[in-house]
Amino acid sequence: MKSIVLGGGVIGVTTAYYLAQEGHEVVVVEARDQLGTDATGGNAGLIAPGHSFAWASPAAPRMLLASLRGQATAIRVKPRLDPKLASWGLQFLRECTTTRAEANTLIKLKLCKYSQGQLNQLAAAERIEFEHVQRGAAYLYRTEADLELGVKKMDLLRCHGVPMNVLDAKQVAELDPAFASAGDTFAGGIHVTSDASGDSELFTNELADRCKGLGVQFELGVTAERFVTDGDSVRGVQTSKGLMRADNYVLALGIQSPFLSKTAGQRLPIYPAKGYSLTADIIDPEAAPKVGGVDEATLVAWSRFGDQLRMSSTAEFSGYSRDWKFSDFSNVLKTGREIFPRAVDWDGARMRACLRPMTPDGPPIIGRGKHTNLFYNTGHGHMGWTMACGSSRILTDVMAGRKPALDLRGFEVRSRRVAA
Numbered sequence: 553m554k555s556i557v558l559g560g561g562v563i564g565v566t567t568a569y570y571l572a573q574e575g576h577e578v579v580v581v582e583a584r585d586q587l588g589t590d591a592t593g594g595n596a597g598l599i600a601p602g603h604s605f606a607w608a609s610p611a612a613p614r615m616l617l618a619s620l621r622g623q624a625t626a627i628r629v630k631p632r633l634d635p636k637l638a639s640w641g642l643q644f645l646r647e648c649t650t651t652r653a654e655a656n657t658l659i660k661l662k663l664c665k666y667s668q669g670q671l672n673q674l675a676a677a678e679r680i681e682f683e684h685v686q687r688g689a690a691y692l693y694r695t696e697a698d699l700e701l702g703v704k705k706m707d708l709l710r711c712h713g714v715p716m717n718v719l720d721a722k723q724v725a726e727l728d729p730a731f732a733s734a735g736d737t738f739a740g741g742i743h744v745t746s747d748a749s750g751d752s753e754l755f756t757n758e759l760a761d762r763c764k765g766l767g768v769q770f771e772l773g774v775t776a777e778r779f780v781t782d783g784d785s786v787r788g789v790q791t792s793k794g795l796m797r798a799d800n801y802v803l804a805l806g807i808q809s810p811f812l813s814k815t816a817g818q819r820l821p822i823y824p825a826k827g828y829s830l831t832a833d834i835i836d837p838e839a840a841p842k843v844g845g846v847d848e849a850t851l852v853a854w855s856r857f858g859d860q861l862r863m864s865s866t867a868e869f870s871g872y873s874r875d876w877k878f879s880d881f882s883n884v885l886k887t888g889r890e891i892f893p894r895a896v897d898w899d900g901a902r903m904r905a906c907l908r909p910m911t912p913d914g915p916p917i918i919g920r921g922k923h924t925n926l927f928y929n930t931g932h933g934h935m936g937w938t939m940a941c942g943s944s945r946i947l948t949d950v951m952a953g954r955k956p957a958l959d960l961r962g963f964e965v966r967s968r969r970v971a972a
């Protein structure tokens with residue numbers, strides 16, 4: 553059985569691995585010259601079921617409105633004449649009720665939890681080192697009132713099996729001595745003890761090496777251009793290197809997935825949410841955090857990747873451009889200098905913008921669509937690193953005709969939300 557996996561991010565490479573384990577002959581097609589350098593290479597590194605909340609929530613419309621009035625909000629939209637954004641935005645707004653937000657969060661949570669287990673198993677079986685830190689994640693609050701609201705919000709996850717402790721300011725500093733550098737910035741926090749962090753680009757490349765050992769072929773610098781279909785099956789994929797044929801095709805192109813799926817007549821509700829990502833060299837290891845986390849006031853997230861600190865923030869709906877200005881990093885830099893002032897070489901920090909492949913409701917798209925041999929594993933939004941192994945394991949089960957470990961409701965191949 554030959555399968556072509558389109559996309560060499562963490563989703564495509566984990567899919568390739570599980571398919572190769574099943575005995576498939578696998579080819580991965582990746583447009584760039586390296587694997588895992590797009591969203592996978594810029595994320596905050598958190599492996600965090602404790603961060604599963606759907607972005608479409610009752611609070612989101614207010615935040616988007618404030619951003620339209622020019623306020624510097626963590627989720628923001630830049631108004632533009634873009635029918636894709638308009639259609640996606642309307643679907644997003646429909647998901648912003650309390651009931652929908654809770655349902656979407658729980659669908660994401662079950663995948664995140666399952667996936668973390670799969671990641672741990674895979675990393676142990678293949679002996680993959682990827683700067684994995686398993687000390688939980690800290691969600692930190694600057695005021696008592698916000699901490700109280702945070703604890704209330706987290707109750708949903710706690711009731712669904714996410715282990716956590718509420719910490720006062722002193723306990724935050726004890727959890728990781730680096731947090732003490734923040735002085736009295738934080739009133740307290742929530743320590744989700746099962747969360748973790750790690751470098752997904754490193755993981756993707758290490759896993760690709762194991763894949764090569766299983767016979768997976770990587771076609772780098774090759775762009776998939778369109779599907780060639782015949783009735784309800786895909787006959788090939790036209791690429792910059794010519795027509796490629798296989799028995800099965802898996803679409804894992806991140807933000808580009810809707811463009812290719814459209815050539816097979818399938819619309820996908822995926823739109824990019826731009827984030828700003830900074831990586832800085834650690835100059836004082838004791839002052840740099842080992843525990844990953846999020847400053848819940850500024851929504852800056854961080855992870856320790858060995859001798860580097862990764863920080864990211866912001867979700868900006870502004871199209872497909874990865875352009876950035878120095879001022880786009882003011883939130884990350886201000887937060888970083890405030891809470892970890894001596895930890896890293898701030899002046900030498902490397903900056904980039906990258907794009908999260910967001911669905912309006914939040915859960916990714918996993919499974920078979922209208923073609924018998926075209927499968928989807930895409931739209932993982934702000935949690936794709938956490939979800940990757942679980943999502944790809946499930947897709948492999950579907951392709952093998954096995955019942956996956958999770959109920960697939962909520963992950964269907966869809967152009968809009970399927971009513972529950």
Ligand SMILES: Cc1cc2nc3c(=O)[nH]c(=O)nc-3n(C[C@H](O)[C@H](O)[C@H](O)COP(=O)(O)OP(=O)(O)OC[C@H]3O[C@@H](n4cnc5c(N)ncnc54)[C@H](O)[C@@H]3O)c2cc1C
Nearest residue numbers: 561563583590591592595596598776806827935936937938
């Ligand atoms: C700022 C930021 C912070 C984040 N933080 C976290 C976090 O802390 N935890 C977490 O779990 N997740 C996080 N995420 C989300 C996570 O990074 C993504 O969901 C995940 O990387 C998506 O993986 P992917 O493989 O689908 O996409 P990508 O990594 O974007 O890979 C898609 C690949 O397809 C290739 N491609 C595109 N078009 C074509 C084509 N036509 N032909 C061939 N190849 C093509 C691209 O070059 C790319 O390599 C974050 C994302 C961002 C942007």
